Amino acid sequence: MSVELKLSRSNRVYRATEPIEGKIIITSHSSISHYGIRLTIYGSVNLQVRGGSAGVIEAFYGVVKPITIVNRSLEIKPSGKITSGVTEIPFSVVLRQHGEENLEKIYETFHGVNISIQYLVTAEIMRGYLHKVLTSTVEFIVENDNPLDSPVSPETVIFYITQDTQRHPLLPEVKSGGFRVTGKISTQCALSDPITGELTVESSAVPIQSIDIHLFRMESVLVGEMIVTETTLIQTTQIADGDVSRNLTLPIYVILPRLLTCPTELVGPFSIEFKLMIIISFQSDLSKLHSKSDPKIPRLWTAVESVPLELVYNIK
């Protein structure tokens, strides 16, 4: 005897305003009687602090109390009997009914290091005290529509990187030889769109090893009085490999990783933010010694430019 939940969409992605549809599939060899079949939708923000920049004390506190976004339960079928064989019970549930006030905003599904926003749908078949409750749980993914009607115009910033814009020490030959890299890059971008921009190496005395765009995610959690921030490198995209020609425009084209990103959120107890880092590595013997170094830390042979990135809902 088994219960299975099957959602109407194979990718299980639903908008906040759309009903979640699907069917409960019960396979049984004999007919069974039950006290009702219930369906529960549960959405929550789970916050937790571990390692990273959190201190020992914060780590001790461990899990911060989760924030419930939605917790609805409804009876699909009143008590009755299920015949043997395969029984399919279709359902359709809205995430939130009109008129429900003072509840959390519906965030998009997100799985991060410290923050996890998850939506689950659970089917339960109650069978009295003597029998185990049959359950099945499936996660579904919530994506939001753009709340604003007007499309967000992608914003870009112009940057230029030279030896003088660097706040960390550089190799002497890089410092004295000088370099200049200019370009522009998106600072606001819809989740479904690629980050675009362009980059030009105008000059560089030391040959370039590689130019990469790092995408960072910063999850901040309010723990007591202090904010604990965890920065994760979620994607690296190389746009130049080797000592590229000078004064040729290189395109920046970064597709956002779907499950690792969500719209930028800045709310009281937690926040999810993103930033881009343009890293120019120069050819140097030193770099070979530190092949696996933390990309967040600027090195002697790298030049860095950091750009904040705001991710917004898909523009419909």
Next chain:
Amino acid sequence: MAFRIRDYEAEEEAHSLPRLRTDFHPLASSSPSPKVDDDVVEHEKSEFFDPLRRPETTEMVSVEDLQEFDIASVTKASSSDGFQHAEREWNLFKRLLMQRFSVSKTVSISSHLDMSLWKALGFIYLTVMTISCCSTPGTFVFCLHHNFDSRALLVVQRSDIILKSGKGSEKSSTSMHLEDLDDLQKVSEDVKVIPKEEYISRLHELKDDIARAWHADDRVTSLKLSIKAILRLVARLLMDTTASQFYPTVFVLATDILDTLGKMVWERIKQKAEFQEDGSKLCSLPERFKVADVSSDAKETCNNWFCKIGSVKELLPRIYLELAILPCWRFLLDEPVDCLQRLVMMTRGIADPLASSYCCLYLAHCAQKLHPRDMVICANREPFSTNFGAGYLITCINDIKTMLIRMISSKEMTNGKVLENKKLLISLVEPAIEYIMKSLFENAIQRQVSNIILDLGLGGNPSVMFGKFPYISILLHHLLKQLPAEIVSSNAVAILQLIECSKDCSYDQHLNYRLLGFRLFEKSCQIDVVNAVVEKIMQVVTEYSGLNQYLMVVDAYVDIIIQNQMDSYPGKILEDILKRSGEKGAGENESACLQSILMKLLSHFNNLESILALNHFLEVLDMLDASPRGVVNTNILSIATRNYICDPTATQFLFEISQSLHDGIEFPNVKDVDFQQQARLISRFVQMVDYGPEVERHLTFLVDCRGAFGTTNEIKETLVHSSNYLAIKAMRDGKKQTGFVKSCLAFSEVTIPSVSASAKQLNLYLETAEVALLGGLVSHSYGLLDSAFSCLQSSDTPDGTKQSTDVEGLVLILQKICGLLVMVPGNPDLGSTYLPKAMISIVSSYSWITPKFKARILCAVVLLLATLSQSRLPYCGNHPEVYTNDLLFFGDPSYCRELELLSNDILQNLVNIVHQEPSQVTRGNMALETCNCILSSYRSTHEILAICTKLTATAKACSGTNDNFLKATIRSLDEHLSTSQVCM
């Protein structure tokens, strides 16, 4: 039995057909009346081009031919044809690429090559072959169980790293690649060999992985998993450019895999768009579907693919992977061509010239999978847009240009080794440039060409198509190769200037001059332009000190010079060549060019006098090596022998040429086509030489020829014919030249025995005997006939196996001898019937002869004897001093008796022989033939008629009464019967 008396003149008059004069020759060419034919001819003329005259190597020709052939059809045909065309061309290109950089030439690979690369290649091939040959689940499993095992076994047996192809279970291209890999293996012997256990375990691992996923009913996942792993691996392979000479091979192998898998992804998504999950059909996508036609599920899958690829960190694999599934953009975008521009820009990020240019090459290839459809859209949108959707290719070329400029101007120029490396690199990059340039011009119409040229940064404004800025010479070369011929001819001077100022190490300048020459010749252009160009080129080449360069350039312009009749140049060119030849003469490269130049001159002048009149022609000819020289010599001979050769210097020259040709043949082989052609040509030359009245000198010439060409039968035959001809000619001249005729005959007599084939000897003897007879030299002709007879005797092969055609030929010769013997006076010393008797005895000695042939020969002898008995012979030798038998033995009864005796003997024999024939039909025919022969030879006595009736009875028994031959024979027999009664 007595011979019939015949009046040959009266008989001829009675039997010959009436003759009429005719106004026109039946074989003369008819006047061109039908119009259709005319058109056809003209059409052919315009279409014709000599493939051997193409400027570049043969591989180019084949590619271009294919292209020219197809373009016309592509424009009309549907897009699927376009796809096929592009695919065919790409396959061809790949093959050429592999051949060009055939790795067996390089030695240093093994040290460069990473082991993992080998493993990966072998591995990938196995997987891809397995996946690609399974269209249905069943075969997939089959492949897993059989192919894998058999190949693994092979691998084990050979303990090689590289896989040997299976037993033809996959496409030929695959096996070819594998063979190439094998070649490579031979070269890199010192590569460490993977222990076979490891190899087997790896194969099993892979097999198990795929099989497990498959049996877990998760087919899509298993496929996807392997594809993704392979794609990543392949794309990473392409990043490694350290073993640069091996790179094209890696490229071909890797892109093959990418293409295959790209196709699979496309099919998968298309299936998703057309079928629902449960297998029911959703819709069927039209060939030119729109994004709106695609279901959201399919779009989702497609998008996932692009996202997955987008997450690849390294730039080059990311580009390759996106290119592999480029056509899938059609599920997401209505105008996927726009992606190409971005992808081209992305390749700029690859600094390695080799990797980036091959990446561009792959891009140009993948873009063609989009084109047929999308080009139409672009054309509709902007009918005369500047770059008709090929802007990405222009960007490609401009980027390559930037890269080349950087490469050429880098500071390490002074170091010789570095320069060498650069040349190697450029030669590796060249195919990519060539392919991209070709794609760019492939579908461009003329109006667009000028825009393309502008966009490539040549020329300042539309009115001046080519400016005076230097351009990278290798790019210029391939641009020039692809430009439409009209553009080349109308801008010839400007292009010349462009070539002049584009001089860098990427490509040899003289090769560009050369190419311009060939391109100009494709389309005739204005005479003043031609003059200017040729003048300029001559200036340029005069400064070249090296022979090779000079020849390379001049070779291309000889056609133009000849075509425009600039007659002052050929002499100057030959002089210049001679000046540059120096001590060494022409090497291998130079010889080829020189040969081509000389051949062009020859075909232009077309007669020997003007060729010999060219200054220095002979000296230049001497520069050539044996083999190209042979070709030129052959050509000269064939031109010269179109007319009679009277000039002694020309004769001497041609004799020398023939001699060197003849000596050039090291091992005369009768079956060799070249050899036969040369022998024919020399024979022809011998025939065409004409000394006029100086027959003695002519004979001396023949003697010289025999000395020079004594080893070739065909020529010796010709020599005998010629000397016989000379003898006849001398006789005709009427003067008493018996001495000369004798020396001619002596020449023939000495020459004939050295001809190896006895049938040919026989014929020559007979011919010479005839000539001797005509010359009144009876004893000579006796001698010659004797020789002929001994020849006949020796032609009896001991083993008795004779080809029937040979026998037939021999019988014909014997019949011919009978005809000749009519004219030969009987030898009183040996008896008047000595020769026929000798002949009969030879024939009887033949062990192989069948009754059929023997009967024929005997009939001929009977006829001969009957003829000899006449008081007036039907023909005679026409020499006043030769008395033929009719005069010699006029009315001599003993002579007649002798003839009759002999013929009676034969007659008896003949009837017996007829009955010996085993085959019924043949026997019937033989009986009738013999009967006719007897009837025409003998007077119709009872005896004779009895024999004849017997023979006809035999014939009746054999072939039935209905046979026409039989009826006619019986009719004539009846006539004779009636006359004989009167006679009696």
